[in-house]
Amino acid sequence: MTTMTAAPALVTLTPGGLPVCERLKEIFPGAQIHGLRGRVAPADVSFEHAGDHLRSVFQQGTPIIGVCAAAVLIRALAPLLADKHVEPPVVAVAEDGSVAVPLLGGHHGAISLSRRVADELGAVAAITTAGDVRFGLALDDPPAGFTLANPEDYKIFTGALLAGKSVRLENAVEPDRRDGGEGGHGGAAAGAGWLRESRLPLADDGPLTIAVTERNEPGSTQRLVYHPRTLAVGVGSARGAGPDAVIDLVRETLAENDLAEAAVAGLFSLDLKADEPAVLAAATALGVPVRFFDAAELEAETSRLSAPSETVFRQVGCHGVAEAAALAAAGPEATLLVPKHKTGSATCAIARAAAPLDATEIGRPRGLLAIVGMGPGRADWYTPEASAYLAQSDDIVAYRLYNELLDELAPGAIRKDVVRHNFPMRHEEERVVKALDLAAAGHTVSLVCSGDPGIYAVATLAFELLDRASKPEWRRPEIVVVPGLSAFQAAAARIGAPIGHDLCLISLSDLLTPWELIRKRVQAAAAADFVVAFYNPVSHKRRHQLGDSAAILLEHRPPSTPVVLARQVGRAEESIRVIRLDELTADDADMLTVVLVGSSQTRVMDRPGGNQWVYTPRGYASKPRSSLSGGQQPLPEGPQTMRGQQP
Ligand code: SAH
Numbered sequence: 349m350t351t352m353t354a355a356p357a358l359v360t361l362t363p364g365g366l367p368v369c370e371r372l373k374e375i376f377p378g379a380q381i382h383g384l385r386g387r388v389a390p391a392d393v394s395f396e397h398a399g400d401h402l403r404s405v406f407q408q409g410t411p412i413i414g415v416c417a418a419a420v421l422i423r424a425l426a427p428l429l430a431d432k433h434v435e436p437p438v439v440a441v442a443e444d445g446s447v448a449v450p451l452l453g454g455h456h457g458a459i460s461l462s463r464r465v466a467d468e469l470g471a472v473a474a475i476t477t478a479g480d481v482r483f484g485l486a487l488d489d490p491p492a493g494f495t496l497a498n499p500e501d502y503k504i505f506t507g508a509l510l511a512g513k514s515v516r517l518e519n520a521v522e523p524d525r526r527d528g529g530e531g532g533h534g535g536a537a538a539g540a541g542w543l544r545e546s547r548l549p550l551a552d553d554g555p556l557t558i559a560v561t562e563r564n565e566p567g568s569t570q571r572l573v574y575h576p577r578t579l580a581v582g583v584g585s586a587r588g589a590g591p592d593a594v595i596d597l598v599r600e601t602l603a604e605n606d607l608a609e610a611a612v613a614g615l616f617s618l619d620l621k622a623d624e625p626a627v628l629a630a631a632t633a634l635g636v637p638v639r640f641f642d643a644a645e646l647e648a649e650t651s652r653l654s655a656p657s658e659t660v661f662r663q664v665g666c667h668g669v670a671e672a673a674a675l676a677a678a679g680p681e682a683t684l685l686v687p688k689h690k691t692g693s694a695t696c697a698i699a700r701a702a703a704p705l706d707a708t709e710i711g712r713p714r715g716l717l718a719i720v721g722m723g724p725g726r727a728d729w730y731t732p733e734a735s736a737y738l739a740q741s742d743d744i745v746a747y748r749l750y751n752e753l754l755d756e757l758a759p760g761a762i763r764k765d766v767v768r769h770n771f772p773m774r775h776e777e778e779r780v781v782k783a784l785d786l787a788a789a790g791h792t793v794s795l796v797c798s799g800d801p802g803i804y805a806v807a808t809l810a811f812e813l814l815d816r817a818s819k820p821e822w823r824r825p826e827i828v829v830v831p832g833l834s835a836f837q838a839a840a841a842r843i844g845a846p847i848g849h850d851l852c853l854i855s856l857s858d859l860l861t862p863w864e865l866i867r868k869r870v871q872a873a874a875a876a877d878f879v880v881a882f883y884n885p886v887s888h889k890r891r892h893q894l895g896d897s898a899a900i901l902l903e904h905r906p907p908s909t910p911v912v913l914a915r916q917v918g919r920a921e922e923s924i925r926v927i928r929l930d931e932l933t934a935d936d937a938d939m940l941t942v943v944l945v946g947s948s949q950t951r952v953m954d955r956p957g958g959n960q961w962v963y964t965p966r967g968y969a970s971k972p973r974s975s976l977s978g979g980q981q982p983l984p985e986g987p988q989t990m991r992g993q994q995p
Pocket of ligand 1 (some may be wrong): 725
């Protein structure tokens with residue numbers, strides 16, 4: 349079953365905690381291992397100071413499983429504790445995996461987390477909350493697939509239970525199926541077995557009641573109401589229906605039939621609708637997954653439809669969408685609770701399964717293509733957003749060398765069952781087509797490239813292909829572009845601040861751009877005195893462009909203009925050199941080099957250790973010190989002058 353809670357941070361301060369973290373990572377998809385820098389490797393996230401790090405994770409609302417002494421967690425988090433209803437759960441696990449202790453947020457996830465940890469490790473879950481110990485369950489933290497409708501009544505209700513009152517179970521899930529194992533579809537949990545198998549003092553004439561029902565009912569201090577997620581809502585919508593068309597219809601249909609929103613397991617539709625804004629907006633509004641079937645899967649439900657439609661069949665290849673999707677999702681044993689309901693632009697039908705459904709296991713998701721820039725090649729130079737997309741990917745599509753680099757970059761940050769698709773260099777279009785095909789089939793895909801994906805990289809190609817829309821299904825998946833640190837930024841940072849003023853990026857590759865056009869752009873940059881970053885400066889076959897560009901620039905800026913040759917920045921082989929513009933030749937660079945040419949204002953100064961800094965002033969000091977515009981002599985007072993220039 350899915351829970352809606354975020355993946356926990358698995359925190360350890362010692363290498364001894366790593367094996368337990370690694371096992372837990374397997375059972376909590378998306379969880380990351382946080383390790384103390386210098387002591388715990390490999391970790392997905394490294395931190396310097398345990399207390400600061402734990403506090404920041406806690407404040408972000410991320411559940412914490414600390415494989416460490418409980419006291420470490422208690423001391424770190426104590427100053428922050430304020431409101432148990434919004435704080436994330438915290439669990440301490442012994443390094444040898446023998447005990448899991450729910451420390452904070454017991455009824456907000458810590459007890460269920462501890463139980464899952466205990467199950468996985470064969471550990472003891474050291475549960476101390478009164479209700480749990482007495483009754484073997486947490487009434488305000490029901491298992492996935494159930495929602496407590498009246499949590500405000502929980503305290504008084506539990507008080508009455510602890511005082512010795514008995515409870516009657518009123519179970520709306522069909523009696524013959526309520527403990528019915530797998531429920532036959534999507535791995536759904538057994539009906540309300542968790543209540544029946546607890547140590548609750550059950551009695552048919554009990555003064556207290558627990559109801560499990562899809563119906564809307566308020567409950568009271570004497571009556572707890574749980575909504576099981578057993579309703580599959582099938583929806584359809586006309587192309588371009590208004591954003592509220594589907595959600596309005598679904599809410600109206602639920603209300604008319606007295607059904608609770610919290611009983612909805614998911615929205616389901618035909619895959620043609622996977623990018624229909626009204627369908628997606630409805631799922632977001634309800635906070636449930638939206639999943640899709642293809643026409644053949646829906647057509648298989650025809651015999652169960654209330655009114656199969658030839659018109660719909662001619663349009664989309666199945667005799668109905670809303671009813672068929674609801675039934676396909678709820679499974680072969682399910683009943684159609686609410687037949688097709690229609691407004692001008694949307695349709696909706698509801699099927700009911702005998703046990704809660706895990707929508708994430710049913711049909712296919714919309715699909716997601718993340719076009720991820722990984723920066724120049726250092727693990728701490730790509731963004732947390734990039735690692736989050738990598739961590740959730742079913743597939744990673746990359747140029748072969750980059751896929752190899754990923755192994756070094758992201759130890760453990762990628763799912764073990766991820767499928768890697770390697771492509772040789774130059775096969776950009778094949779790479780992007782593969783990524784689009786996979787995403788259109790419902791996969792979560794990362795299309796990985798170096799630097800920033802929008803700078804001489806695959807993002808543009810993806811949009812060109814989409815614009816041409818060679819395959820209509822490519823329009824369905826969600827597309828996200830994840831920015832990365834580009835080579836020019838990394839190179840500049842290494843050498844100081846050479847792009848302190850206006851900058852121009854020019855690729856010298858004439859593969860896609862004719863040399864004549866590139867030359868014009870170099871001329872324009874030269875005339876306007878831009879700092880210039882040359883990408884793809886030289887290849888085996890293509891050598892004249894860099895020298896020609898230097899000659900053009902020399903017509904407008906001094907021969908001594910500093911040139912930064914930054915090769916393999918951020919990688920083990922990194923080298924950075926500073927030369928003069930009149931020395932620059934094709935021999936100084938290759939395809940792994942980015943070349944930064946200063947403007948007429950760019951200056952070089954010595955730095956300790958015999959190296960140099962390069963920077964381009966913005967002019968803070970230029971008014972009283974007109975000599976600054978003069979040229980390339982080192983500044984008279986080095987660093988002091990730098991400091992003096994701060995605004
Ligand atoms: N998307 C990438 C650029 C890809 S084009 C980015 O934003 O950085 C390939 C060119 O980028 C190379 O020919 C080189 O000029 C430059 N480049 C990429 N990574 C580099 C690195 N680590 N060091 C130096 N130059 C790099």
